[in-house]
Structure formats: C-alpha cells, structure tokens
Amino acid sequence: MHELAITVIGPDRTGIVADVAEALAAAGANLTDSTMTRLRGHFAMTLICTGTPAAEAEAALAGIGLLTSVREVEPEAAATTGEPYLVSVHGADRLGIVAAVTRVVAAAGGNITDLTTRLTGPLYVLVAEVDLPPGRADELTEQLAVAGAELGVEVTLRRAESELL
Numbered sequence: 001m002h003e004l005a006i007t008v009i010g011p012d013r014t015g016i017v018a019d020v021a022e023a024l025a026a027a028g029a030n031l032t033d034s035t036m037t038r039l040r041g042h043f044a045m046t047l048i049c050t051g052t053p054a055a056e057a058e059a060a061l062a063g064i065g066l067l068t069s070v071r072e073v074e075p076e077a078a079a080t081t082g083e084p085y086l087v088s089v090h091g092a093d094r095l096g097i098v099a100a101v102t103r104v105v106a107a108a109g110g111n112i113t114d115l116t117t118r119l120t121g122p123l124y125v126l127v128a129e130v131d132l133p134p135g136r137a138d139e140l141t142e143q144l145a146v147a148g149a150e151l152g153v154e155v156t157l158r159r160a161e162s163e164l165l
Helices: 016-026 054-064 097-107 137-151
Strands: 003-011 030-039 042-050 067-072 083-092 111-120 123-132 153-159
Touching (some): 003 016, 016 030, 016 042, 054 067, 083 097, 083 137, 097 111, 097 137, 137 153
Antiparallel strands (some): 003 067, 030 042, 083 123, 083 153, 111 123
C-alpha cells in the first residue's frame, strides 16, 4: 500500500479543505493524518494519505489551484515511547526564540510533535507538544528557565493531559 506525505499551500479561501479532501477521495487516497492552519491569510495543510500512488494524487490535486507537493513515505516504524509535555513561551517578540527553545528541547532528547507560534502585537507565543524521555522533565525545566532568562521571555514546561492530545 502506498503512503503519501502531501502539502498544500496557497492564499486562503472558503472551501479549500473540502476541495483537497474531495480530490484525494476521488483518487482513492484515504486521509489518515492531517493538520491545517491559516497563517496571515495563507492556507497551509499537511496530510498523510494511503491507498493511491503519488502520481494519481498529484494529478487529482492539480486542478485545485494551489501549490502542492506529494511524495511517498515509509509507514511510521513504531509508536513513541516518550512522556507527553507542553512547552509554553510568552514574551516580547525577538529574533531566535524558536531556535533557542527548540535546541534546548532537542539537547534533552525531546521530540517536538507539534508546534504553534503566534505574534499578536508585541506579544510572541509559542506552544509545543513534546515527547520527553522518562525522567528528563526536571532537568529540562531548569534548562528552559535559563534559556527563557537569556531571551527575556517566560518559558514553562508541564505534563500534558492525555485528553488534550
């Protein structure tokens, strides 16, 4: 069975999600995992689909008028074994916040599974879902506090509630 990673990007408009989903379904692609967002008037969607070859999915998406990318990927090898946590950052916007915070998480062995950032006026907000190796949360909390102080932002790490993920 074919497993595809698909990205769709373009100016936001009503009906894009329906157009993408209908085109893929008509081509025989089963949408198994997806995320979509609107970024300052631009639509961005990433999907994992199964069931159809890449060329057929590409042909189906050609008529929707958006930039698309389709590639074959290997199925996920194994479920994650980390513990789920949320990293939150709030503070004045400045260059390098995402780079610094994500580098600290990576150095602690954390895998970022979802990341969202927003700039609202002068306030910058980052929320990341992170899988951490067991027993690393206290050390990471200390390292994030140091990074936050250097950046001049507030950084918190808390255990994720299972119903939130």
